[in-house]
Amino acid sequence: MKQPMPVLREPVIKRRGGRKLKIVLLLLFIVVLSVLFFNSSISEVSSVNIEGERFISQDVIRKTAGISAGDAFFGFTESSIEKKLSTNPAIEHAEVTKKFPGDVRIHVQEYAAVAYELSAKGEIMAILSNGTSVSATNGDFVVDKPLLSGWKQKDPVKTALSKQLAAITAQQLSDLSEIRPDPTKAYPDRIRIYTRTRFEVITAVSVLAEKLETLNAVTETQEPGKVTMLLADTYEPYITDQAENMESIEKESTQ
Template sequence: MSAQMPVLKEPAKKRMGSKKLLYILILLFLALLAVLFFNSSISKISEIQIEGTRFVSKDEISKTSGILIGDAFFRTSSKTIEERVLTLPQISKATITKVFPGLLKIQIEEFPVVAFELSKQGELTALLSNGTTVEADNDEMQLVDKPVLSGWTENDPNKAELTKQLGKISSKQLSDLSEIIPYPSTAYPDRVIMYTRTKFEVITAVSVLPEKIEALNAVIETQEPGKITMLLADTYVPFKTESLENVDSEQKETTQ
Protein backbone atom coordinates (compact mmCIF):
# COMPACT_ATOMS: atom_id res chain seq x y z
CA MET A 1 0.00 0.00 0.00
CA SER A 2 1.60 3.23 -1.17
CA ALA A 3 1.69 6.34 1.09
CA GLN A 4 0.45 9.66 -0.29
CA MET A 5 2.99 12.46 -0.67
CA PRO A 6 2.13 15.57 1.41
CA VAL A 7 1.16 18.63 -0.58
CA LEU A 8 3.98 21.25 -0.47
CA LYS A 9 2.77 24.79 0.16
CA GLU A 10 4.31 27.64 -1.79
CA PRO A 11 6.25 30.12 0.43
CA ALA A 12 4.34 33.26 1.13
CA LYS A 13 5.53 36.26 -0.84
CA LYS A 14 6.98 39.05 1.26
CA ARG A 15 5.11 42.24 1.11
CA MET A 16 7.40 44.92 -0.38
CA GLY A 17 4.83 47.64 -0.51
CA SER A 18 5.02 48.43 3.21
CA LYS A 19 8.83 48.84 3.14
CA LYS A 20 8.72 51.13 0.15
CA LEU A 21 6.12 53.23 1.88
CA LEU A 22 8.36 53.43 4.96
CA TYR A 23 11.33 54.61 2.86
CA ILE A 24 9.20 57.26 1.20
CA LEU A 25 7.95 58.52 4.55
CA ILE A 26 11.53 58.73 5.89
CA LEU A 27 12.68 60.69 2.82
CA LEU A 28 9.74 63.06 3.12
CA PHE A 29 10.51 63.56 6.80
CA LEU A 30 14.17 64.33 6.06
CA ALA A 31 13.18 66.74 3.28
CA LEU A 32 10.81 68.49 5.68
CA LEU A 33 13.58 68.79 8.27
CA ALA A 34 15.94 70.25 5.64
CA VAL A 35 13.35 72.83 4.58
CA LEU A 36 12.69 73.81 8.19
CA PHE A 37 16.44 74.02 8.95
CA PHE A 38 17.36 76.22 5.98
CA ASN A 39 14.47 78.54 6.72
CA SER A 40 15.28 78.87 10.41
CA SER A 41 17.57 81.40 12.08
CA ILE A 42 20.01 78.66 13.10
CA SER A 43 21.11 78.23 9.47
CA LYS A 44 21.91 81.95 9.09
CA ILE A 45 25.04 83.93 9.91
CA SER A 46 24.28 85.76 13.13
CA GLU A 47 27.71 87.25 13.91
CA ILE A 48 30.82 88.29 11.94
CA GLN A 49 34.09 88.79 13.85
CA ILE A 50 36.95 90.60 12.07
CA GLU A 51 40.36 90.74 13.74
CA GLY A 52 43.83 91.98 12.80
CA THR A 53 42.82 95.23 11.10
CA ARG A 54 45.07 98.26 11.16
CA PHE A 55 45.11 100.06 7.82
CA VAL A 56 41.89 98.70 6.35
CA SER A 57 38.55 99.18 8.07
CA LYS A 58 36.33 96.34 9.24
CA ASP A 59 33.49 97.75 7.13
CA GLU A 60 35.66 97.54 4.01
CA ILE A 61 36.61 93.93 4.78
CA SER A 62 32.99 93.02 5.45
CA LYS A 63 31.89 94.65 2.19
CA THR A 64 34.66 92.95 0.19
CA SER A 65 33.87 89.54 1.68
CA GLY A 66 30.35 89.77 0.28
CA ILE A 67 28.90 88.29 3.49
CA LEU A 68 26.19 89.94 5.60
CA ILE A 69 24.38 89.09 8.80
CA GLY A 70 21.43 86.90 7.86
CA ASP A 71 23.11 85.20 4.89
CA ALA A 72 22.94 81.41 4.67
CA PHE A 73 25.72 79.86 6.78
CA PHE A 74 26.66 77.21 4.19
CA ARG A 75 26.00 79.22 1.02
CA THR A 76 29.52 80.62 0.49
CA SER A 77 32.66 78.57 1.13
CA SER A 78 35.50 79.78 3.36
CA LYS A 79 37.87 79.59 0.37
CA THR A 80 35.70 81.95 -1.67
CA ILE A 81 35.49 84.46 1.18
CA GLU A 82 39.29 84.28 1.62
CA GLU A 83 39.90 84.97 -2.08
CA ARG A 84 37.62 88.01 -1.94
CA VAL A 85 39.32 89.47 1.15
CA LEU A 86 42.80 89.00 -0.35
CA THR A 87 41.90 91.36 -3.20
CA LEU A 88 42.44 94.24 -0.76
CA PRO A 89 46.04 95.48 -1.35
CA GLN A 90 46.83 95.94 2.35
CA ILE A 91 46.16 92.29 3.24
CA SER A 92 48.77 89.54 2.89
CA LYS A 93 46.89 86.68 4.56
CA ALA A 94 43.29 85.90 5.52
CA THR A 95 42.01 82.99 7.61
CA ILE A 96 38.28 82.27 7.49
CA THR A 97 36.70 80.13 10.22
CA LYS A 98 33.05 79.11 10.46
CA VAL A 99 31.75 78.15 13.90
CA PHE A 100 28.28 76.58 13.84
CA PRO A 101 25.79 77.91 14.56
CA GLY A 102 26.03 81.34 12.98
CA LEU A 103 29.55 82.62 13.71
CA LEU A 104 31.96 83.70 10.94
CA LYS A 105 35.51 84.68 11.94
CA ILE A 106 37.80 86.62 9.60
CA GLN A 107 41.40 86.84 10.85
CA ILE A 108 43.62 88.97 8.64
CA GLU A 109 47.32 89.79 8.47
CA GLU A 110 48.41 92.99 6.74
CA PHE A 111 51.68 93.71 5.00
CA PRO A 112 54.16 95.30 7.45
CA VAL A 113 55.17 98.96 7.37
CA VAL A 114 58.74 99.24 6.04
CA ALA A 115 59.08 102.98 5.41
CA PHE A 116 57.39 106.35 5.56
CA GLU A 117 57.16 109.06 2.93
CA LEU A 118 56.84 112.80 3.30
CA SER A 119 54.49 114.33 0.77
CA LYS A 120 54.89 117.78 -0.78
CA GLN A 121 52.21 118.97 1.63
CA GLY A 122 54.30 117.74 4.56
CA GLU A 123 52.00 114.82 5.38
CA LEU A 124 53.50 111.53 6.50
CA THR A 125 52.26 108.34 4.84
CA ALA A 126 53.25 104.74 5.52
CA LEU A 127 54.58 102.35 2.87
CA LEU A 128 53.88 98.63 3.18
CA SER A 129 56.26 95.90 2.04
CA ASN A 130 54.26 95.33 -1.16
CA GLY A 131 54.48 99.00 -2.15
CA THR A 132 50.99 99.99 -1.01
CA THR A 133 50.70 103.48 0.47
CA VAL A 134 48.45 103.96 3.49
CA GLU A 135 47.73 106.79 5.88
CA ALA A 136 50.06 106.81 8.89
CA ASP A 137 48.30 106.93 12.26
CA ASN A 138 49.20 109.28 15.10
CA ASP A 139 51.25 106.73 17.05
CA GLU A 140 53.50 106.11 14.07
CA MET A 141 53.97 109.81 13.45
CA GLN A 142 55.15 110.31 17.01
CA LEU A 143 57.69 107.48 16.85
CA VAL A 144 59.14 106.91 13.38
CA ASP A 145 61.31 103.81 13.63
CA LYS A 146 61.47 103.21 9.89
CA PRO A 147 63.31 105.08 7.11
CA VAL A 148 61.68 108.12 5.50
CA LEU A 149 61.69 108.17 1.70
CA SER A 150 62.15 111.63 0.21
CA GLY A 151 62.62 112.88 -3.34
CA TRP A 152 60.78 109.96 -4.97
CA THR A 153 58.19 110.35 -7.73
CA GLU A 154 54.82 108.74 -7.18
CA ASN A 155 55.07 106.05 -9.85
CA ASP A 156 58.79 105.32 -9.63
CA PRO A 157 59.14 101.51 -10.10
CA ASN A 158 62.35 101.56 -8.07
CA LYS A 159 60.41 102.82 -5.04
CA ALA A 160 58.03 99.86 -5.22
CA GLU A 161 60.96 97.47 -5.53
CA LEU A 162 62.72 99.22 -2.63
CA THR A 163 59.77 98.61 -0.30
CA LYS A 164 59.85 94.90 -1.20
CA GLN A 165 63.56 94.70 -0.41
CA LEU A 166 63.09 96.58 2.85
CA GLY A 167 60.49 93.99 3.80
CA LYS A 168 63.24 91.35 3.78
CA ILE A 169 65.37 93.27 6.29
CA SER A 170 65.05 92.62 10.03
CA SER A 171 63.32 95.20 12.23
CA LYS A 172 66.59 96.01 14.01
CA GLN A 173 68.42 96.70 10.75
CA LEU A 174 65.50 98.66 9.39
CA SER A 175 65.20 100.87 12.46
CA ASP A 176 68.74 102.23 11.94
CA LEU A 177 67.89 103.63 8.49
CA SER A 178 66.67 107.21 8.81
CA GLU A 179 66.32 108.45 5.22
CA ILE A 180 66.58 107.04 1.69
CA ILE A 181 66.92 109.32 -1.34
CA PRO A 182 67.07 108.31 -5.03
CA TYR A 183 70.52 108.88 -6.55
CA PRO A 184 70.40 107.30 -10.03
CA SER A 185 73.38 106.91 -12.34
CA THR A 186 73.91 105.49 -15.82
CA ALA A 187 75.31 102.25 -14.44
CA TYR A 188 72.80 102.04 -11.58
CA PRO A 189 69.41 103.62 -12.35
CA ASP A 190 68.22 102.31 -8.98
CA ARG A 191 71.08 103.82 -6.99
CA VAL A 192 70.16 105.41 -3.65
CA ILE A 193 71.71 107.31 -0.77
CA MET A 194 70.80 106.06 2.69
CA TYR A 195 71.42 107.91 5.93
CA THR A 196 71.52 105.96 9.19
CA ARG A 197 70.72 106.99 12.73
CA THR A 198 74.26 105.94 13.62
CA LYS A 199 75.56 108.81 11.41
CA PHE A 200 76.64 106.86 8.33
CA GLU A 201 76.07 107.84 4.70
CA VAL A 202 75.57 104.83 2.43
CA ILE A 203 75.54 104.77 -1.37
CA THR A 204 74.12 101.56 -2.78
CA ALA A 205 71.47 100.29 -5.20
CA VAL A 206 68.07 98.74 -4.65
CA SER A 207 69.03 95.66 -6.67
CA VAL A 208 72.05 94.83 -4.49
CA LEU A 209 70.64 95.90 -1.12
CA PRO A 210 69.67 92.40 0.15
CA GLU A 211 73.16 91.00 -0.45
CA LYS A 212 74.92 94.07 0.97
CA ILE A 213 72.90 94.59 4.16
CA GLU A 214 74.90 92.16 6.33
CA ALA A 215 78.21 93.68 5.26
CA LEU A 216 76.77 97.13 5.93
CA ASN A 217 75.81 96.13 9.46
CA ALA A 218 79.31 94.79 10.08
CA VAL A 219 80.84 98.15 9.12
CA ILE A 220 78.35 100.15 11.18
CA GLU A 221 78.93 98.01 14.27
CA THR A 222 82.74 98.13 14.12
CA GLN A 223 83.70 101.44 12.49
CA GLU A 224 83.37 105.14 13.21
CA PRO A 225 80.73 107.12 11.27
CA GLY A 226 81.71 107.60 7.66
CA LYS A 227 80.80 107.26 4.00
CA ILE A 228 80.14 103.75 2.70
CA THR A 229 79.79 102.78 -0.95
CA MET A 230 78.35 99.36 -1.69
CA LEU A 231 77.96 98.74 -5.40
CA LEU A 232 80.25 96.63 -7.59
CA ALA A 233 83.04 97.31 -5.10
CA ASP A 234 82.67 98.25 -1.44
CA THR A 235 84.51 101.18 0.12
CA TYR A 236 84.49 102.90 3.49
CA VAL A 237 85.95 106.30 4.41
CA PRO A 238 85.56 107.75 7.94
CA PHE A 239 84.23 111.30 8.01
CA LYS A 240 87.31 112.44 9.96
CA THR A 241 89.61 111.26 7.19
CA GLU A 242 87.38 112.83 4.57
CA SER A 243 87.44 116.15 6.46
CA LEU A 244 91.23 116.10 6.66
CA GLU A 245 91.46 115.44 2.92
CA ASN A 246 89.20 118.43 2.24
CA VAL A 247 91.36 120.65 4.49
CA ASP A 248 94.53 119.54 2.72
CA SER A 249 93.05 120.25 -0.70
CA GLU A 250 91.93 123.71 0.41
CA GLN A 251 95.40 124.49 1.76
CA LYS A 252 97.00 123.41 -1.50
CA GLU A 253 94.67 125.69 -3.44
CA THR A 254 95.55 128.73 -1.24
CA THR A 255 99.28 128.16 -1.67
CA GLN A 256 99.08 127.92 -5.43
Protein backbone atom coordinates in the same frame (compact mmCIF):
# COMPACT_ATOMS: atom_id res chain seq x y z
CA MET B 1 -5.17 3.76 3.45
CA LYS B 2 -5.82 7.10 1.95
CA GLN B 3 -4.23 10.13 3.63
CA PRO B 4 -6.00 13.48 3.56
CA MET B 5 -4.61 16.10 1.23
CA PRO B 6 -2.95 19.05 3.06
CA VAL B 7 -4.83 22.29 2.87
CA LEU B 8 -3.01 24.75 0.60
CA ARG B 9 -2.85 28.28 2.01
CA GLU B 10 -3.34 31.15 -0.29
CA PRO B 11 -0.18 33.28 -0.69
CA VAL B 12 -0.21 36.51 1.29
CA ILE B 13 -0.22 39.49 -1.03
CA LYS B 14 2.17 42.18 0.22
CA ARG B 15 0.77 45.61 0.07
CA ARG B 16 3.40 47.73 -1.59
CA GLY B 17 1.28 50.84 -1.49
CA GLY B 18 1.80 51.24 2.27
CA ARG B 19 5.58 51.14 1.93
CA LYS B 20 5.60 53.73 -0.82
CA LEU B 21 3.36 55.96 1.25
CA LYS B 22 5.78 55.77 4.16
CA ILE B 23 8.68 56.75 1.90
CA VAL B 24 6.74 59.68 0.46
CA LEU B 25 5.76 60.88 3.93
CA LEU B 26 9.36 60.58 5.12
CA LEU B 27 10.64 62.59 2.18
CA LEU B 28 7.93 65.18 2.71
CA PHE B 29 8.89 65.40 6.38
CA ILE B 30 12.56 65.93 5.46
CA VAL B 31 11.63 68.65 2.96
CA VAL B 32 9.47 70.46 5.52
CA LEU B 33 12.25 70.29 8.11
CA SER B 34 14.78 71.56 5.58
CA VAL B 35 12.56 74.50 4.65
CA LEU B 36 12.00 75.36 8.29
CA PHE B 37 15.73 75.04 9.07
CA PHE B 38 16.96 77.18 6.21
CA ASN B 39 14.37 79.85 7.00
CA SER B 40 15.28 79.99 10.66
CA SER B 41 17.97 82.13 12.30
CA ILE B 42 19.98 79.06 13.24
CA SER B 43 21.03 78.61 9.58
CA GLU B 44 22.32 82.20 9.33
CA VAL B 45 25.69 83.75 10.11
CA SER B 46 25.36 85.23 13.58
CA SER B 47 28.83 86.76 13.94
CA VAL B 48 31.92 87.49 11.85
CA ASN B 49 35.02 87.82 14.02
CA ILE B 50 38.17 89.29 12.43
CA GLU B 51 41.65 89.20 13.94
CA GLY B 52 45.25 89.82 12.90
CA GLU B 53 44.60 93.04 11.00
CA ARG B 54 46.88 96.04 11.50
CA PHE B 55 46.46 98.54 8.68
CA ILE B 56 43.37 97.20 6.90
CA SER B 57 40.12 98.06 8.62
CA GLN B 58 37.67 95.33 9.58
CA ASP B 59 35.02 96.93 7.38
CA VAL B 60 37.28 96.55 4.33
CA ILE B 61 37.98 92.92 5.23
CA ARG B 62 34.25 92.19 5.60
CA LYS B 63 33.48 93.81 2.25
CA THR B 64 36.29 91.89 0.56
CA ALA B 65 35.11 88.63 2.13
CA GLY B 66 31.53 89.39 1.11
CA ILE B 67 29.93 87.99 4.25
CA SER B 68 28.05 89.58 7.13
CA ALA B 69 25.63 88.65 9.90
CA GLY B 70 22.39 87.32 8.44
CA ASP B 71 23.93 85.57 5.44
CA ALA B 72 23.30 81.87 4.87
CA PHE B 73 25.81 79.91 6.95
CA PHE B 74 25.95 77.07 4.42
CA GLY B 75 25.97 79.40 1.41
CA PHE B 76 29.76 79.59 1.19
CA THR B 77 32.93 77.62 1.97
CA GLU B 78 36.04 78.61 3.86
CA SER B 79 38.22 78.31 0.75
CA SER B 80 35.95 80.59 -1.30
CA ILE B 81 36.26 83.38 1.29
CA GLU B 82 40.03 82.88 1.56
CA LYS B 83 40.27 83.23 -2.22
CA LYS B 84 38.38 86.53 -2.09
CA LEU B 85 40.61 87.88 0.68
CA SER B 86 43.74 86.99 -1.30
CA THR B 87 42.73 89.60 -3.89
CA ASN B 88 43.62 92.34 -1.39
CA PRO B 89 47.29 93.20 -2.15
CA ALA B 90 48.00 93.97 1.52
CA ILE B 91 46.98 90.49 2.73
CA GLU B 92 49.69 87.84 2.58
CA HIS B 93 47.61 85.01 4.06
CA ALA B 94 44.04 84.51 5.27
CA GLU B 95 42.45 81.66 7.19
CA VAL B 96 38.68 81.27 7.54
CA THR B 97 36.96 78.86 9.92
CA LYS B 98 33.24 78.18 10.36
CA LYS B 99 31.78 76.90 13.60
CA PHE B 100 28.14 75.89 13.74
CA PRO B 101 25.88 77.51 14.63
CA GLY B 102 26.57 80.81 12.87
CA ASP B 103 30.14 81.65 13.93
CA VAL B 104 32.67 82.70 11.27
CA ARG B 105 36.25 83.59 12.16
CA ILE B 106 38.69 85.33 9.81
CA HIS B 107 42.38 85.56 10.62
CA VAL B 108 44.46 87.70 8.27
CA GLN B 109 48.19 88.15 8.04
CA GLU B 110 49.25 91.34 6.30
CA TYR B 111 52.57 91.86 4.58
CA ALA B 112 55.09 93.35 6.99
CA ALA B 113 55.57 97.13 7.00
CA VAL B 114 59.15 98.02 6.02
CA ALA B 115 58.92 101.80 5.58
CA TYR B 116 56.61 104.81 5.64
CA GLU B 117 55.96 107.72 3.32
CA LEU B 118 53.78 110.81 3.07
CA SER B 119 51.11 110.86 0.39
CA ALA B 120 50.31 113.90 -1.74
CA LYS B 121 47.56 114.70 0.77
CA GLY B 122 49.97 114.54 3.70
CA GLU B 123 48.67 111.18 4.91
CA ILE B 124 51.09 108.71 6.47
CA MET B 125 51.30 105.59 4.33
CA ALA B 126 52.90 102.28 5.28
CA ILE B 127 55.03 100.58 2.63
CA LEU B 128 54.65 96.82 2.85
CA SER B 129 57.27 94.22 1.95
CA ASN B 130 55.62 93.57 -1.44
CA GLY B 131 55.65 97.28 -2.35
CA THR B 132 51.98 97.96 -1.56
CA SER B 133 51.15 101.30 0.04
CA VAL B 134 48.38 101.37 2.65
CA SER B 135 47.15 104.02 5.02
CA ALA B 136 48.92 103.84 8.38
CA THR B 137 46.19 105.70 10.26
CA ASN B 138 44.50 102.44 11.31
CA GLY B 139 47.71 100.91 12.69
CA ASP B 140 49.98 101.69 15.58
CA PHE B 141 52.36 104.14 13.94
CA VAL B 142 55.86 103.81 15.37
CA VAL B 143 58.83 105.59 13.82
CA ASP B 144 61.06 102.53 13.79
CA LYS B 145 61.38 102.27 10.03
CA PRO B 146 62.76 104.56 7.30
CA LEU B 147 60.76 107.28 5.62
CA LEU B 148 60.68 107.10 1.81
CA SER B 149 60.62 110.52 0.19
CA GLY B 150 60.78 111.70 -3.42
CA TRP B 151 59.48 108.45 -4.87
CA LYS B 152 56.87 108.08 -7.60
CA GLN B 153 53.79 106.08 -6.66
CA LYS B 154 54.36 103.16 -9.04
CA ASP B 155 58.15 103.23 -9.23
CA PRO B 156 59.38 99.64 -9.78
CA VAL B 157 62.60 100.53 -7.97
CA LYS B 158 60.57 101.33 -4.86
CA THR B 159 58.94 97.90 -5.06
CA ALA B 160 62.37 96.26 -5.35
CA LEU B 161 63.59 98.37 -2.42
CA SER B 162 60.64 97.21 -0.29
CA LYS B 163 61.60 93.59 -0.86
CA GLN B 164 65.21 94.34 0.07
CA LEU B 165 64.15 96.12 3.25
CA ALA B 166 62.03 93.10 4.24
CA ALA B 167 65.23 91.02 4.43
CA ILE B 168 66.95 93.46 6.81
CA THR B 169 66.85 92.81 10.55
CA ALA B 170 64.65 95.04 12.70
CA GLN B 171 67.69 96.55 14.42
CA GLN B 172 69.35 97.49 11.14
CA LEU B 173 66.10 98.80 9.73
CA SER B 174 65.47 101.00 12.75
CA ASP B 175 68.73 102.90 12.10
CA LEU B 176 67.64 103.92 8.60
CA SER B 177 65.98 107.33 8.82
CA GLU B 178 65.25 108.35 5.24
CA ILE B 179 65.71 106.86 1.78
CA ARG B 180 65.60 108.94 -1.41
CA PRO B 181 65.93 107.92 -5.06
CA ASP B 182 69.19 109.14 -6.61
CA PRO B 183 69.39 107.48 -10.04
CA THR B 184 72.21 107.85 -12.54
CA LYS B 185 72.81 106.38 -15.99
CA ALA B 186 75.19 103.83 -14.55
CA TYR B 187 72.93 103.02 -11.59
CA PRO B 188 69.21 103.63 -12.35
CA ASP B 189 68.39 102.13 -8.95
CA ARG B 190 70.84 104.27 -6.98
CA ILE B 191 69.53 105.54 -3.65
CA ARG B 192 70.63 107.91 -0.92
CA ILE B 193 70.12 106.76 2.67
CA TYR B 194 70.29 108.88 5.81
CA THR B 195 70.75 107.03 9.09
CA ARG B 196 69.81 107.98 12.63
CA THR B 197 73.46 107.64 13.53
CA ARG B 198 74.13 110.60 11.17
CA PHE B 199 75.62 108.73 8.22
CA GLU B 200 74.82 109.52 4.58
CA VAL B 201 74.96 106.41 2.41
CA ILE B 202 74.99 106.24 -1.37
CA THR B 203 74.30 102.79 -2.76
CA ALA B 204 71.98 100.92 -5.13
CA VAL B 205 68.96 98.74 -4.45
CA SER B 206 70.48 95.86 -6.38
CA VAL B 207 73.55 95.72 -4.10
CA LEU B 208 71.99 96.84 -0.82
CA ALA B 209 71.75 93.36 0.72
CA GLU B 210 75.40 92.47 0.07
CA LYS B 211 76.63 95.87 1.31
CA LEU B 212 74.88 95.80 4.69
CA GLU B 213 77.77 94.15 6.53
CA THR B 214 80.15 96.79 5.19
CA LEU B 215 77.79 99.55 6.28
CA ASN B 216 77.48 98.05 9.77
CA ALA B 217 81.26 97.85 10.10
CA VAL B 218 81.59 101.53 9.17
CA THR B 219 78.79 102.84 11.40
CA GLU B 220 80.06 100.84 14.40
CA THR B 221 83.71 101.86 14.15
CA GLN B 222 83.82 105.24 12.42
CA GLU B 223 82.63 108.77 13.09
CA PRO B 224 79.58 109.99 11.15
CA GLY B 225 80.34 110.67 7.54
CA LYS B 226 79.52 109.91 3.93
CA VAL B 227 79.66 106.30 2.75
CA THR B 228 79.56 105.22 -0.88
CA MET B 229 78.89 101.55 -1.56
CA LEU B 230 78.67 100.83 -5.27
CA LEU B 231 81.36 99.21 -7.38
CA ALA B 232 83.87 100.37 -4.79
CA ASP B 233 83.31 101.27 -1.13
CA THR B 234 84.52 104.59 0.23
CA TYR B 235 84.14 106.44 3.51
CA GLU B 236 84.64 110.15 4.14
CA PRO B 237 84.07 111.66 7.59
CA TYR B 238 82.21 114.91 7.95
CA ILE B 239 84.32 118.00 8.55
CA THR B 240 83.05 119.60 11.75
CA ASP B 241 82.81 123.34 12.22
CA GLN B 242 85.66 123.22 14.72
CA ALA B 243 87.90 121.44 12.25
CA GLU B 244 87.01 123.96 9.56
CA ASN B 245 87.87 126.86 11.90
CA MET B 246 91.20 125.29 12.85
CA GLU B 247 92.01 124.74 9.19
CA SER B 248 91.21 128.35 8.31
CA ILE B 249 93.32 129.61 11.24
CA GLU B 250 96.26 127.51 10.11
CA LYS B 251 95.93 128.88 6.60
CA GLU B 252 95.86 132.46 7.85
CA SER B 253 98.94 131.89 10.04
CA THR B 254 100.96 130.58 7.14
CA GLN B 255 100.17 133.52 4.90
